Amino acid sequence: MSGAGGHNSVDAAMLRSMQKQAKFEEKEAKEQERKRERDTKQAAAAAPAKATKRMMTTKARKQMRTEAQRVEDPQLAQEHIFKVNGKQITLGRALYEIVGFLKARQDLAEAEFDEVRTATGISVETAPKLIQALDDNERVDMPDGVHGRKLRYRPPYGVRNAESLRHVLEQTYPSTGRGCETVKRSDLVGETYDGVARDIDKLCADGVCAQVDKTDTHGPKKDSLLFRMPQDSQVSSDVRCMWRESKVPKGDELQQVLVKRKELTQDELDERKARKDAANKARRDAEAASKKSRAPTFRKFTNDHLDRPNR
Numbered sequence: 358m359s360g361a362g363g364h365n366s367v368d369a370a371m372l373r374s375m376q377k378q379a380k381f382e383e384k385e386a387k388e389q390e391r392k393r394e395r396d397t398k399q400a401a402a403a404a405p406a407k408a409t410k411r412m413m414t415t416k417a418r419k420q421m422r423t424e425a426q427r428v429e430d431p432q433l434a435q436e437h438i439f440k441v442n443g444k445q446i447t448l449g450r451a452l453y454e455i456v457g458f459l460k461a462r463q464d465l466a467e468a469e470f471d472e473v474r475t476a477t478g479i480s481v482e483t484a485p486k487l488i489q490a491l492d493d494n495e496r497v498d499m500p501d502g503v504h505g506r507k508l509r510y511r512p513p514y515g516v517r518n519a520e521s522l523r524h525v526l527e528q529t530y531p532s533t534g535r536g537c538e539t540v541k542r543s544d545l546v547g548e549t550y551d552g553v554a555r556d557i558d559k560l561c562a563d564g565v566c567a568q569v570d571k572t573d574t575h576g577p578k579k580d581s582l583l584f585r586m587p588q589d590s591q592v593s594s595d596v597r598c599m600w601r602e603s604k605v606p607k608g609d610e611l612q613q614v615l616v617k618r619k620e621l622t623q624d625e626l627d628e629r630k631a632r633k634d635a636a637n638k639a640r641r642d643a644e645a646a647s648k649k650s651r652a653p654t655f656r657k658f659t660n661d662h663l664d665r666p667n668r
Contacts, residue, residue, distance in 0.1 A: 468507065468509070526566040539582040542581040612626055
């Protein structure tokens with residue numbers, strides 16, 4: 358019995374040793390995997406950022422065509438040019454296609470005439486009137502003049518990157534005649550570089566500029582005004598951080614919080630809701646009464662002349 362018991366104890370010790378070794382090897386494997394992930398992330402961070410290619414979807418192209426027809430100058434619509442493939446288009450249409458191509462360039466980089474011809478099928482150098490129209494357009498910059506062979510998109514306020522955005526917003530003075538006064542957010546988002554909305558939000562969070570919603574715009578067209586933060590309104594970073602982390606409840610949740618803090622009673626909330634429902638019902642009834650009835654009108658015609666004797 359003692360021999361069997363000793364044999365069992367040896368087997369148990371070997372099993373524990375093997376389990377311990379297996380756990381150690383598993384731990385080493387996980388550590389090696391984490392090390393490889395760290396090395397990969399460090400290598401990716403050290404590598405230069407890859408350029409992002411801006412793609413234009415079919416929906417965007419359709420919107421561009423619709424916008425081109427809407428804003429086309431009547432004078433430019435009377436002039437026509439030919440594309441490389443022989444298709445005839447108006448001068449305004451050619452101008453709009455070129456501006457759209459320049460606007461979609463990575464970092465709003467300048468483009469040679471050859472690049473414009475490859476992308477749009479429009480040969481700029483063979484159309485003097487088109488060159489003049491490009492020179493007159495406020496969204497096109499010709500770095501080498503009308504005799505050069507380069508074009509570049511000119512964004513609103515010259516905002517091409519985060520640095521120029523900060524410079525412009527630092528020069529705004531609301532309600533004064535100096536600087537460029539206030540800047541509309543819609544003039545920057547969608548009309549300048551990619552990521553401008555993110556940079557605007559960061560500057561507002563850092564206290565560099567202020568953003569005030571316009572009260573005369575609502576829904577999808579809602580806009581905001583941007584300007585430099587007044588010097589006497591600066592607050593510490595701790596206060597800004599605390600403000601961003603503060604969560605304000607909305608809707609029914611806000612009402613429950615007010616009731617819980619005894620700022621309002623449930624009866625007051627019910628009374629407010631009843632007044633609001635009554636006002637909405639009165640408005641709907643007034644709108645319904647103002648609309649003309651669309652019920653069909655039936656008219657009866659009697660051919661009395663058929664009963665008359667022939668003369």
